[in-house]
Amino acid sequence: MDLAFIAAVFPKLLAGLPLTLSLAVLSLSGGAILALLLSGLRASSWLGAQFANFYVYIFRGTPLLIQIFLIYYGLAQFPALRHSLLWPLLREPYVCAVLALMLNDAAYTSEILRGGLRAVSSGAIEAAKVAGMSRPTMLRRIVLPLAFRQALPAYGAEVTSMVKATSLASVVTLMEVTGLARAEVSQSYRAIEVFLCAAVIYLVLVTLITRLVHWLEDRLSTHRSPALDRSPA
Amino acid sequence: MNPTTVRLTNIHKSFGRQEVLRGIDLEARDGDVISIIGSSGSGKSTLLRCIPFLEIPDQGEVTVGDETIVLTGAGHRFSRAERQKIRRLRGQIGFVFQSFNLWPHMTALQNVMEVPLHVQGRPRAECREEAEAMLAKVGLADKRDAWPAHLSGGQQQRVAIARALASRPRALLFDEPTSALDPELVGEVLRVIRALAEEGRTMLIVTHEMAFAREVSSHAIYLHEGRIEEAGPPQQVFLDPVSERCRRFVRGQAGPVD
Ligand SMILES: Nc1ncnc2c1ncn2[C@@H]1O[C@H](COP(=O)(O)OP(=O)(O)OP(=O)(O)O)[C@@H](O)[C@H]1O
Ligand SMILES: [Mg+2]
Numbered sequence: 001m002d003l004a005f006i007a008a009v010f011p012k013l014l015a016g017l018p019l020t021l022s023l024a025v026l027s028l029s030g031g032a033i034l035a036l037l038l039s040g041l042r043a044s045s046w047l048g049a050q051f052a053n054f055y056v057y058i059f060r061g062t063p064l065l066i067q068i069f070l071i072y073y074g075l076a077q078f079p080a081l082r083h084s085l086l087w088p089l090l091r092e093p094y095v096c097a098v099l100a101l102m103l104n105d106a107a108y109t110s111e112i113l114r115g116g117l118r119a120v121s122s123g124a125i126e127a128a129k130v131a132g133m134s135r136p137t138m139l140r141r142i143v144l145p146l147a148f149r150q151a152l153p154a155y156g157a158e159v160t161s162m163v164k165a166t167s168l169a170s171v172v173t174l175m176e177v178t179g180l181a182r183a184e185v186s187q188s189y190r191a192i193e194v195f196l197c198a199a200v201i202y203l204v205l206v207t208l209i210t211r212l213v214h215w216l217e218d219r220l221s222t223h224r225s226p227a228l229d230r231s232p233a
Numbered sequence: 234m235n236p237t238t239v240r241l242t243n244i245h246k247s248f249g250r251q252e253v254l255r256g257i258d259l260e261a262r263d264g265d266v267i268s269i270i271g272s273s274g275s276g277k278s279t280l281l282r283c284i285p286f287l288e289i290p291d292q293g294e295v296t297v298g299d300e301t302i303v304l305t306g307a308g309h310r311f312s313r314a315e316r317q318k319i320r321r322l323r324g325q326i327g328f329v330f331q332s333f334n335l336w337p338h339m340t341a342l343q344n345v346m347e348v349p350l351h352v353q354g355r356p357r358a359e360c361r362e363e364a365e366a367m368l369a370k371v372g373l374a375d376k377r378d379a380w381p382a383h384l385s386g387g388q389q390q391r392v393a394i395a396r397a398l399a400s401r402p403r404a405l406l407f408d409e410p411t412s413a414l415d416p417e418l419v420g421e422v423l424r425v426i427r428a429l430a431e432e433g434r435t436m437l438i439v440t441h442e443m444a445f446a447r448e449v450s451s452h453a454i455y456l457h458e459g460r461i462e463e464a465g466p467p468q469q470v471f472l473d474p475v476s477e478r479c480r481r482f483v484r485g486q487a488g489p490v491d
Binding site (some may be wrong): 028099121123124126127129130131132134138141142145146149220 | 285320321322323324326328330332333334335336337338347348351352396401466
């Protein structure tokens with residue numbers, strides 16, 4: 001293997017890291033907000049719950065790559081959109097990619113959140129109720145913190161899978177890490193070295209995130225395992 | 234006579250077609266300690282849970298302090314004003330559950346501070362000071378930073394009592410506070426409750442601890458199939474009840490005479 005070549009390729013690929021990260025951060029934040037909204041919808045009414053279930057069914061039941069293509073090529077099919085003020089935005093590959101990743105992440109995250117919410121004990125909720133807590137306070141102080149702790153391991157996995165999924169954005173011309181790697185291969189024809197470099201970049205990212213999530217889990221789950229007790233005896 | 238703290242008037246409650254409470258009248262005046270006894274399924278928990286609207290009575294009237302709520306029939310839809318009223322009413326009550334129900338993501342101290350701080354909006358320093366005093370009162374000053382999962386059942390229940398006290402309630406409601414405990418842990422919780430009775434707190438206690446109930450309460454109520462079958466001073470209800478059924482019940486519960 002040509003170490004000099006690899007040393008030269010790395011910085012080139014790293015130039016795509018900011019784009020990769022911004023795709024991940026934007027779609028994860030948007031996805032989280034959408035997931036909360038979906039949970040609210042699910043709790044609001046029968047019709048709301050049906051809609052939320054259908055949404056999750058569609059976005060988890062089809063490949064993300066197809067969703068990206070559908071948004072990138074499909075939106076232009078709607079004259080109403082093409083003539084709207086938003087069109088200059090919706091025409092952007094970056095916006096399309098974020099939109100697809102975000103909508104997809106929302107479906108998975110809302111299911112994870114649902115599992116977390118189900119695990120909140122009715123006793124904890126009754127204790128809050130009987131103390132005269134309002135619903136928003138109860139959500140903020142009791143329900144969501146408990147649901148979040150429960151959902152954290154699954155959510156950590158979702159975050160890493162979204163970071164990897166950003167590589168699909170390269171198919172709509174975005175020059176993030178994978179996009180740059182493909183461009184480099186088409187010039188140098190040294191696919192193995194280049195893609196290995198890209199793989200290492202993703203691996204490091206995923207490892208860092210996994211560490212962070214484990215650290216957070218440790219900090220937040222002292223209440224579960226006596227072994228982790230840090231309080232004075 | 235002391236002012237009324239809790240009053241229930243003609244409370245009815247059904248689950249489906251089963252009528253669990255069939256017209257309950259009950260009054261607790263300031264400083265009263267009322268024990269509620271009865272066999273399993275007689276409606277004791279339901280009765281207690283109707284006071285802070287954990288169960289919504291179908292019919293009747295609930296008063297706590299200066300808040301009164303009148304129910305007009307099953308499926309009553311509460312207006313916004315009524316919902317706020319229910320929350321104010323709940324704010325005047327401290328409820329202690331059989332299964333403690335501490336918030337598992339908060340330390341003992343945080344559990345006790347939560348309601349004064351985040352519901353009543355009192356100053357943090359004051360909340361902390363009072364929470365520490367409450368923990369000391371139940372004998373757990375040294376456990377302030379412990380997580381509920383690391384406490385014994387008896388300790389968890391004592392934290393729960395401290396939590397109930399911290400919101401400065403007018404009345405404390407206990408639903409079988411020692412039934413989930415190992416026998417050797419029952420005493421420490423009963424001691425705390427007894428001390429509260431001696432302080433003159435207004436309390437309603439559902440319990441199977443007959444000797445304890447006889448000793449601490451100023452009134453006792455025997456519930457049978459959703460009705461108050463016997464009510465009076467503890468000497469009467471526990472030792473010489475009018476109702477034959479109540480007599481058999483207290484005999485059966487008393488166990489070997491000590
Ligand atoms: N949420 C509910 N839904 C349906 N039925 C209920 C519900 N809660 C209580 N019941 C029924 O109401 C009756 C009275 O229950 P309750 O819990 O008040 O009895 P209890 O006197 O507290 O009994 P125990 O000593 O076992 O705690 C029981 O038959 C019970 O099955
Ligand atoms: Mg009960």
